[in-house]
Amino acid sequence: MSVAEPRRIVLFRHAKADWPQVADHERPLADRGRTEAAEAGRRLTDTGIAFDLALCSTAVRTRETWKLAVQEFPQRPKTVYEERIYEASPGELIALLNETPDDVRNVLMIGHNPGIQGLAEVLAGSGEDEARERMTRRGFPAAAFAVLSFGSPWKSLEPGAAELRDYWAPAE
Template sequence: MSVADPRRIVLFRHAKADWPQVNDHERPLAERGRKDAAVAGRKLADTGIHLDLALCSTAVRTRETWKLAVHEFPQRPKTIYEERVYEASPGELIAVLNEVDDGAQNVILIGHNPGVHGLADILSGSAEGDARERMNRRGFPAAAFAVLTFTGSWKTLEPGTATLADYWAPSE
């Protein structure tokens, strides 16, 4: 694979979390979140994107979301639980993605809002079809994901260099 080959980034927000009396990092998924995580996993699997690497926040709700979603995939990618994804700004998330080895063509980042939605907006200099309109209309609800494409090294990923290729959110 060369850096001239298109790369994909899937930005995946954790599914709906519960609000028990625990600190924010330890919040588990709600019943609806467990269901939506599996549905999102099936939708991601249906895209046919072969994921090489998953970068997942260390928060309980993101780890649970990923565990339920990845179960739907034909092949599990290498997963790294990355503390820097928790409560990260779009700029901090770009810095994490800039460190990805160029051997990885397709990466999924499982994180939180407002960082994930902000990152999708900031990276996408263009969009295919009505993907941007759908994302702007729906926002980035729990269990939503956006697929972005770009060409080049991960080190060159910066605002405006990607195309928003697809967007999906669960039904309310």
Template sequence: MSVAEPRRIVLFRHAKADWPQVPDHERPLAERGRMDAAEAGRRLADSGLAIDLALCSTAVRTRETWKLAVQEFPHRPKTVYEERIYEASPGELIAVLNETPDEVREVLLIGHNPGVQGLADILAGATAGEVRERMAGRGFPAAAFAVLSFTGDWKAVEPGVATLQDYWAPAD
């Protein structure tokens, strides 16, 4: 693959979690979260994205979100469960993305706020327009996702490098 071909990053926040008396890492999805995860999966599948690699936090709620969302995809991408995504800052998430193999064109990262929202804002840089306004107005609620594109290799992912192409949240 040429580094001149556009690459895409899908930043996907886990769906709505329940609050049982368990450690935060072990929190499962709430019933609404299960429905929203499947709907997000349908939206992603309908978008025409061809995800090559999914990077998923090891938290129960992110793994459950991915399991429900990926059922809607025409093909299941390779999935890597990455503990560094749990409670990661935008900079830590960039470091994970920088390790993506060069042959990968489209990555989906399933994580948590505030890291995922912060990363979407940082990568999108000066992107303007209706999609950016919608994301700014809605924030990054549970089960929301943003699609960003950039040109270059994965080691070049840094603040301002991408263009925000799409954004969806369950209330849209």
């Protein structure tokens, strides 16, 4: 891969979760979340990005979101279920992305707020004005995702190093 070929990171918040009497990590998706996860999968496919790697939190709601979204993909990327994504800060998520092998070009991270939204905001040093405005206005509701690109090795990913290319959230 040449440096001129941008790497892409898609930050994807899990779909709408239910609130049963279980530990937070064990919360499943709500009915609406199952519908939104599949819709987000279709929208992710529409980006045309061929993901090399999916990093997914081990929480039930993120695993369910990923299982439904990836069914819409033409090809399933390698998936790593990573417990460090759960309750991670933007800095911890950057450290995790810094560990990505150099032969990986496009990464999809399925996680939680406030970490996923914070990471999108911290990484996006520049970007498409329309996407930035939508993300600022909508925040990062369940099943939303942001597409960022950067042209450096993973180990050099840091705040402000990426460009916000796209943003999508389900209809309110």
